[in-house]
Structures are given as C-alpha cells and as structure tokens.
Amino acid sequence: MSETVLxxxxxxxxxxxxxxxxxxxxxxxxxxxxxxxxPNGAGKSSTIQMLLGLLTPSDGQIRFFNxxxxxxxxxxLQRINYLSAFNTLQEMISVRENLHVFxxxxxxxxxxxxxxxxxxxxxxxxLKNERYxxxxxxxxxxxxxxxxxxxxxxxxxxxxxxxxxDPDIVDKVLSMIEQFRRERQLSILYTSHNLHExxxxxxxxxxxxxxxxxxxxxxxxxxxLHNLFLQIARETSEE
Amino acid sequence: MKWRNIRAVLLQDxxxxxxxxxxxxxxxxxxxxxxxxxxxxxxxxxxxxxxxxEAQSLLVAVIFWEVIRITQYSTSVSSMWNVWSHNLSNMFxxxxxxxxxxxxxxxxxxxxxxxxxxxxLIIARYVFHVSVLRLGAFPVLFSYINMVIFSVAIGxxxxxxxxxxxxxxxxxxxxxxxxxEPLCAVFFPVGVLPAVIQPVAYLFPVxxxxxxxxxxxxxxxxxxHKIILATALNLVYLLAGCYIFSRQLAAAKRSGQIxxxxx
Ligand SMILES: Nc1ncnc2c1ncn2[C@@H]1O[C@H](COP(=O)(O)OP(=O)(O)O)[C@@H](O)[C@H]1O
Ligand SMILES: [Mg+2]
Numbered sequence: 001m002s003e004t005v006l007x008x009x010x011x012x013x014x015x016x017x018x019x020x021x022x023x024x025x026x027x028x029x030x031x032x033x034x035x036x037x038x039p040n041g042a043g044k045s046s047t048i049q050m051l052l053g054l055l056t057p058s059d060g061q062i063r064f065f066n067x068x069x070x071x072x073x074x075x076x077l078q079r080i081n082y083l084s085a086f087n088t089l090q091e092m093i094s095v096r097e098n099l100h101v102f103x104x105x106x107x108x109x110x111x112x113x114x115x116x117x118x119x120x121x122x123x124x125x126x127l128k129n130e131r132y133x134x135x136x137x138x139x140x141x142x143x144x145x146x147x148x149x150x151x152x153x154x155x156x157x158x159x160x161x162x163x164x165x166d167p168d169i170v171d172k173v174l175s176m177i178e179q180f181r182r183e184r185q186l187s188i189l190y191t192s193h194n195l196h197e198x199x200x201x202x203x204x205x206x207x208x209x210x211x212x213x214x215x216x217x218x219x220x221x222x223x224x225l226h227n228l229f230l231q232i233a234r235e236t237s238e239e
Numbered sequence: 240m241k242w243r244n245i246r247a248v249l250l251q252d253x254x255x256x257x258x259x260x261x262x263x264x265x266x267x268x269x270x271x272x273x274x275x276x277x278x279x280x281x282x283x284x285x286x287x288x289x290x291x292x293e294a295q296s297l298l299v300a301v302i303f304w305e306v307i308r309i310t311q312y313s314t315s316v317s318s319m320w321n322v323w324s325h326n327l328s329n330m331f332x333x334x335x336x337x338x339x340x341x342x343x344x345x346x347x348x349x350x351x352x353x354x355x356x357x358x359x360l361i362i363a364r365y366v367f368h369v370s371v372l373r374l375g376a377f378p379v380l381f382s383y384i385n386m387v388i389f390s391v392a393i394g395x396x397x398x399x400x401x402x403x404x405x406x407x408x409x410x411x412x413x414x415x416x417x418x419x420e421p422l423c424a425v426f427f428p429v430g431v432l433p434a435v436i437q438p439v440a441y442l443f444p445v446x447x448x449x450x451x452x453x454x455x456x457x458x459x460x461x462x463x464h465k466i467i468l469a470t471a472l473n474l475v476y477l478l479a480g481c482y483i484f485s486r487q488l489a490a491a492k493r494s495g496q497i498x499x500x501x502x
Binding site: 046054055056077078087089097101102132 | 247254333493495
C-alpha cells in the first residue's frame with residue numbers, strides 16, 4: 001500500500017444551522033491527483049479552506065503525513081501549498097518581489113535561482129519585473145503556479161485554479177500541471193465543477209453534492225457517470 | 240517567534256512602501272503637510288501678543304498626533320493591502336505564525352512613525368524654530384513610546400473587526416482614530432471638554448501624555464503618579480487589544496468571514 005499524504009475523517013462545517021460540509025471522509029496517496037468535483041455550493045472550497053486552517057471545522061479530523069494538522073500546523077504548512085483562481089498575489093509589487101516574500105517565508109534555498117527556474121518553467125520569466133497588477137489573468141495563474149511550487153510541496157490543494165481563464169489557456173495550464181507532476185512525486189487535490197478538466201488530470205474523482213460525498217470513481221468509469229453528474233448539477237441549479 | 244518569518248512579512252511591507260504612491264502619500268506626504276499647516280497656524284496665533292507657548296503647543300501636539308495616526312494606520316492597513324489584493328490567504332497558509340505576521344506589521348509601523356517623528360522634529364526646529372527636545376529627552380521619548388503602544392492596541396482591534404465583520408466596515412481602519420482625536424485632549428486641555436465627557440477623556444492613556452507635554456511647555460509641573468497610571472493603563476490596553484484580536488481572529492475563522500474577505 002502506498003503512503004497516505006492526507007487523511008480526512010468526519011470533516012464537517014456548519015454555518016449556523018446550514019451544513020456546508022457534512023461528515024466527509026477521504027484520503028490521498030503520495031503521487032495521486034484527486035479531483036473534488038461538484039456543482040457550485042457543494043462544499044468544495046469550504047473543504048479546502050479547512051484543510052488549510054483558514055476555516056475552523058465544526059467537527060472531524062485532518063491528518064497530513066500521518067500527523068494531526070492541529071498539532072503540527074507549521075510543519076504541515078511547510079510541506080504543502082495552495083493555488084486558487086480566487087486568491088491572487090500582492091498587486092502593488094512585482095512578480096519577483098511577491099515570490100521573494102514567499103521564498104523567505106518558506107525558507108527556500110537558493111531562492112533567486114529557484115524563482116527564475118519556476119517562472120521559466122511556466123513561461124513567465126520575462127514578466128519577472130512587472131507589477132503583478134499589470135499582468136493578465138492567464139499570466140497571473142502561471143505566476144501563482146510558481147508560488148504554489150516554490151517550497152517543493154508534497155501536496156498542493158488547488159481550488160478551481162482555472163476558473164475565469166479562456167479555454168485555450170486552461171488547456172495550457174493543465175498541461176503544465178501534468179508535466180510538472182510527471183517529473184516528481186506530487187499529490188494534488190483539485191476542485192472543479194468542470195467534469196472534463198477533472199477527467200483529464202485526475203487519478204480518482206470524488207463527487208460532492210450538498211456537502212456530502214455522493215460517489216467516488218476513476219476516470220475510466222467517468223463516461224458512465226456523466227449522467228449522474230449532469231443530474232446533480234441540474235438538481236442544484238433548480239433549487 | 241522566528242526572525243525569518245518576520246523578515247518575510249517585513250520584506251513585503253518594504254516592497255509595498257517602495258512601490259506604491261498611496262503608502263508614500265498616506266504616510267509621508269500628508270504627515271509633512273499637516274506639520275507645516277499646524278506650524279503656520281501656531282505662528283499666526285502667536286502674533287499679536289498672544290502667549291507663545293499655547294500657540295506652539297499646537298505644533299508639538301500635532302507631531303505626537305501624527306505618530307498615533309501613522310502607527311495605528313500602518314498596523315491595521317498593512318493587512319488591508321493583502322485583503323485588497325486577495326493575498327491574505329496566501330500569507331496565512333505560509334508557515335508563519337499570526338503573531339509573527341503582526342509583529343512584522345507593528346515593526347513597520349514603528350519604523351514609519353519614527354521616520355515621520357524625526358522628520359517632524361526637524362521641520363519644527365528649522366522651519367518654525369520650535370525645539371521639541373527642549374521639553375526634555377525623557378518626556379519626549381517616553382511620550383512617543385506610549386503613543387506607539389496605544390496606537391498598536393487600537394490598530395490590532397480595528398483590523399480584527401474587519402476580519403470578523405468584513406470589508407464593508409474597512410473605513411474604520413483609517414477613520415476611527417479621528418473619532419478618538421477630540422477625546423484625547425490632543426490640542427486642548429481636558430478642562431475644555433464638557434464636564435460629562437471629561438471622565439471619558441481620562442480613559443485614554445494618551446490623554447495624560449498630551450496633558451504632560453502641555454504642562455512642560457507652560458513650565459508647570461505634572462504629577463508623576465498620573466504618568467505611571469497612564470503607562471500602566473496603556474499596557475493594559477495593549478494586552479487587552481492582543482487578546483481581543485485573538486478572539487476576533489478565531490471568530491472570523493469559525494464564521495468563514497476571513498476567507499470571504501479574501502475572495
Ligand atoms: N462563510 C460562510 N457563511 C455561510 N455560508 C457559507 C460560507 N461559506 C460558504 N457558505 C455556503 O456553504 C456552501 C458551500 O460553499 P463552498 O464551499 O464555497 O462551495 P463550492 O466551493 O463547492 O462552490 C454554499 O451554499 C455557500 O453559500
Ligand atoms: Mg468554490
């Protein structure tokens with residue numbers, strides 16, 4: 001059996017009476033890309049935020065690398081990272097300055113070299129001295145990818161990283177993630193409401209709806225699940 | 240507390256201060272303009288046989304007031320820059336303690352306030368021929384330190400309010416201090432305030448320091464026990480401020496408001 005990098009048991013988030021995440025269990029193995037798929041409001045972001053310690057769970061346990069997240073917060077944060085279309089970097093400073101701040105925070109060795117290497121990999125090295133404010137959405141996503149890989153994370157939590165991007169740029173970003181991952185043992189938790197995206201890059205998919213896990217599948221079974229997914233999405237949009 | 244973590248946040252503050260006209264104007268330009276403005280007002284008032292010290296005391300008062308304003312502003316608004324950029328989550332999921340993050344913002348606030356304080360002393364001395372240091376190095380330095388402590392205490396609670404209740408109340412992080420200003424007897428003795436408000440003024444530790452500075456300028460004495468009381472009160476404010484902030488942060492993480500601000 002392969003090593004588990006993340007194990008979630010009974011994770012629950014209540015906002016007042018409303019249950020956004022309802023007693024979910026799942027785990028991620030080293031090197032595995034797991035998709036968290038579900039319509040808007042399913043509880044995907046809330047789950048990721050709890051995993052990052054930004055949102056306090058109402059109940060349940062989170063263990064990274066076999067360690068209780070509550071007790072080993074900083075050690076865990078040093079070994080994971082996060083990427084989301086909704087969180088950008090500091091607008092008023094340059095790309096390089098932004099990455100330098102995080103390189104210091106993550107204690108990255110030879111940070112100058114590392115920053116250049118990552119920016120180059122994601123094809124945005126030429127934007128190094130641009131103000132973050134002045135670069136396009138697609139370019140931001142690539143810079144954010146560089147930030148997310150700065151500390152050589154063992155696990156990256158990605159919350160709809162491609163939202164608000166044009167389809168051809170989405171394709172490019174996904175290729176980059178795939179290529180990056182091929183070169184190392186990297187685990188990813190990838191949330192999306194887009195079945196095709198998840199189908200393409202994930203080893204395993206968890207369907208979420210109304211805060212609950214309703215199904216788990218591997219991509220080869222996904223075609224047969226298209227209808228299930230459409231049904232869930234339709235039900236949600238009708239409410 | 241790790242120096243490396245504090246350094247990361249300091250670095251961000253440094254880049255931000257260097258790179259944004261807003262920060263440079265808010266902190267350095269407007270402060271200098273205010274000092275000049277009050278310098279001219281006091282020069283005008285001291286013409287025509289008025290007692291010089293009362294007019295001059297306005298200039299001394301505004302210098303210390305700017306220390307309060309800038310320290311509080313910088314303590315709170317440093318985080319707002321991260322909120323406005325949707326970067327606060329990135330900062331909070333880096334392996335940095337919240338204490339380290341805020342320690343860095345307080346350090347930046349102190350550096351900025353020290354810079355504008357020295358700048359103001361120079362303007363007062365060479366443009367208006369008012370030497371603040373003649374009041375004594377100890378009273379000046381001790382008052383400065385207390386103004387800073389007070390502003391940090393207020394600053395953390397104000398940013399805590401935004402974490403807890405959202406960016407719709409962000410105006411509080413830079414405007415609240417103006418509501419406190421008349422109550423702290425910055426420019427006039429507490430005795431000028433209506434009798435019912437006077438006890439409220441003495442709830443603010445900095446009131447005592449403004450009174451002390453005025454007494455020194457008038458050549459009058461000021462009771463030592465009041466200074467001790469004010470310093471103790473100030474430390475209570477600081478501890479209470481940090482405690483309240485920790486509760487606000489916990490509440491914001493429970494309600495999810497802190498992430499909502501950042502989306
Ligand atoms: N801070 C909050 N307070 C109250 N309700 C919230 C909060 N955050 C999210 N929700 C609700 O919880 C549900 C799940 O939200 P979210 O986790 O963002 O879903 P997803 O990312 O799958 O679209 C939604 O109905 C949302 O409105
Ligand atoms: Mg979401």
